[in-house]
Amino acid sequence: MTARLILGKEVSEEIYGELRVRIDALKSRGTVPGLAVVLVGDDPASQTYVRMKGRKCEELGMHSVTEIMPGSATEEELLEKIGELNRDERIHGLLVQLPLPGHIDENTVINAIDPRKDVDCFHPTNVGRMLIGDPGFLPATPAGVQQMLVRSGVETAGKHTVVVGRSNIVGKPMAAMMMQKGPGADSTVTVVHSRTRDLAAFTRQADILIVAMGRPGSITRDMVKEGAVVIDVGTNRVDDPSSAKGSRLTGDVDFDAVKEVASAITPVPGGVGPMTICMLMANAVKAAERAEAQVMT
Numbered sequence: 393m394t395a396r397l398i399l400g401k402e403v404s405e406e407i408y409g410e411l412r413v414r415i416d417a418l419k420s421r422g423t424v425p426g427l428a429v430v431l432v433g434d435d436p437a438s439q440t441y442v443r444m445k446g447r448k449c450e451e452l453g454m455h456s457v458t459e460i461m462p463g464s465a466t467e468e469e470l471l472e473k474i475g476e477l478n479r480d481e482r483i484h485g486l487l488v489q490l491p492l493p494g495h496i497d498e499n500t501v502i503n504a505i506d507p508r509k510d511v512d513c514f515h516p517t518n519v520g521r522m523l524i525g526d527p528g529f530l531p532a533t534p535a536g537v538q539q540m541l542v543r544s545g546v547e548t549a550g551k552h553t554v555v556v557g558r559s560n561i562v563g564k565p566m567a568a569m570m571m572q573k574g575p576g577a578d579s580t581v582t583v584v585h586s587r588t589r590d591l592a593a594f595t596r597q598a599d600i601l602i603v604a605m606g607r608p609g610s611i612t613r614d615m616v617k618e619g620a621v622v623i624d625v626g627t628n629r630v631d632d633p634s635s636a637k638g639s640r641l642t643g644d645v646d647f648d649a650v651k652e653v654a655s656a657i658t659p660v661p662g663g664v665g666p667m668t669i670c671m672l673m674a675n676a677v678k679a680a681e682r683a684e685a686q687v688m689t
């Protein structure tokens with residue numbers, strides 16, 4: 393068997409089409425959805441992500457603000473900037489790009505973001521709401537994975553979903569979302585991680601295997617059941633002397649071997665990657681719609 397490819401580019405284009413309609417509707421009523429992104433320091437990968445977010449906002453006709461602060465900025469200065477953006481009515485969504493320099497406490501910063509603008513869904517209020525199944529926002533990468541499953545017709549109800557990885561950004565929320573009631577969920581969920589004994593014994597039981605370990609080659613062919621759906625969230629930059637850049641992106645899954653046993657699989661790049669910014673934009677549009685509804689009531 394050679395697996396069918398699930399491509400984030402295709403799924404995200406479908407969602408962008410729907411978002412454009414909602415953005416036009418908001419604008420026709422006088423609201424331009426606005427997203428602010430704050431970057432502290434000059435990490436090249438973060439700079440790329442922040443640039444991509446700004447560009448996508450502009451492409452969709454949204455209001456975009458990018459605040460770049462030096463790596464020497466203090467926690468107090470960052471909190472002051474967040475306060476300003478919290479109060480700015482033209483900004484509906486606000487995120488601070490992670491990781492932050494070591495002298496700034498991530499949790500303090502996340503807690504300072506108005507939960508109504510927290511389009512990353514990192515604030516404890518929003519994490520709690522997601523967990524009890526009353527979500528305002530859903531975190532972008534897990535939401536993107538869920539949309540890929542739903543829109544490519546993968547049945548999740550009653551299936552065994554194994555999540556590999558336990559980060560706050562992907563693994564933990566992914567597991568919580570897959571066990572909720574509703575479309576793209578209703579799964580029986582197992583979470584495994586770097587300290588799990590005999591990882592393969594668990595991954596081989598997966599009908600749906602979602603991998604967010606952050607390590608290339610974590611999942612080999614012998615770890616995957618025939619016919620499983622494999623979603624690779626890994627984005628690892630590895631040396632590749634044969635490429636012009638000297639490096640290339642690769643996932644956590646041994647793609648070439650696993651595609652021979654899986655029924656469907658996401659490649660890296662081109663799989664989950666494009667979904668994260670797409671779902672972030674969806675959250676920003678949702679934030680604007682909710683802000684508008686609040687003004688009217």
Ligand code: GUN
Nearest residue numbers: 487488489490491512532
């Ligand atoms: N750094 C890596 N992923 C993310 C993300 O989803 N949001 C933010 N703010 N920073 C990140």
